[in-house]
Ligand SMILES: Nc1ncnc2c1ncn2[C@@H]1O[C@H](COP(=O)(O)OP(=O)(O)O)[C@@H](O)[C@H]1O
């Protein structure tokens with residue numbers, strides 16, 4: 004049997020709500036304190052009643068050299084878990100046992116010293132991991148090369164663009180030969196080429212027999228890198244399974260779309276998104292669409308300010324996280340004006356839905372040139388069925404792929 008690299012038992016982490024609120028001035032902070040005290044008094048409780056559990060009753064074991072994907076919606080507790088594993092925060096309950104040297108790439112900003120240069124940060128981080136100067140010198144060129152920051156290696160990292168910063172942070176975390184590598188959503192930043200490079204590096208780290216824990220919303224990346232998945236939902240474990248089953252459990256947790264869905268305050272809206280997309284409707288009953296039949300999406304929007312060249316984007320994914328197809332308003336026939344303001348609705352019609360029977364989920368994104376301004380993942384689920392079945396005896400479904408392709412077979416007469 005393989006040795007256990009990470010053991011997590013009855014782990015819980017609570018936060019007091021309001022703790023993260025940043026106050027611009029001392030006066031704000033003081034008035035906030037008193038208004039909270041007042042509220043708490045009225046309710047007859049104390050301020051401490053306002054606690055939330057970011058993680059609760061979380062237990063699992065990870066064997067050495069396993070590559071594990073941690074998946075779940077925004078706010079599910081993924082980052083909190085990685086922070087506890089890398090000892091950046093203390094758990095409120097339970098414990099964690101780790102065998103091996105941990106290197107982590109958490110949210111941008113952790114691990115690097117802003118005033119120090121790239122070179123100094125590499126040496127500092129390596130020293131913290133217990134490497135000797137000689138070992139570091141051997142790795143140094145590889146790290147700088149991977150990060151593609153040769154020219155800026157003697158510039159303080161506070162002057163780096165966010166892309167350069169993440170590239171260096173990833174290169175350091177992945178090259179220092181940790182026994183356990185923790186990576187949180189690094190693929191959300193950086194361009195496609197760098198994302199591919201990161202995935203390649205992580206999979207070679209995993210193949211070298213090191214343990215990898217990987218948080219990402221990119222199900223394709225998770226599926227290709229990890230063998231096992233842990234699904235978190237509201238701070239609790241929803242599933243621990245092989246990676247395909249885990250992704251499927253996660254994808255099924257969306258709402259079935261029956262009628263118009265209100266997207267304001269949607270829990271899956273990405274951090275930093277503006278609340279610009281307000282509703283989604285589809286012209287189907289019982290959340291069931293049909294193969295080769297038309298299908299219409301209606302997306303409501305509310306733009307407080309003018310938005311030039313808005314690009315509405317619908318992404319349809321299978322329950323295994325595979326992207327089946329993408330619809331993009333600017334790259335397809337459209338009469339949407341080039342500037343939109345106020346409330347309205349855009350309509351997207353598909354003439355013939357090519358999907359095989361099965362369950363699918365919808366991601367919605369709104370772009371303006373060069374920038375994603377609203378982003379909701381797994382907005383809803385819908386089912387696809389055959390309307391009539393003229394395809395022989397075989398029960399075609401999404402286990403055969405995401406699309407049905409019409410084809411004819413003959414014996415060659417040559
Ligand atoms: N420092 C903090 N103070 C207060 N609440 C927090 C803090 N960090 C995280 N939370 C809350 O804990 C929950 C889990 O957050 P997080 O672990 O960041 O989720 P995820 O990474 O899955 O999106 C969320 O409700 C979040 O608002």
Ligand SMILES: [Mg+2]
Nearest residue numbers: 078081082083
């Ligand atoms: Mg997170």
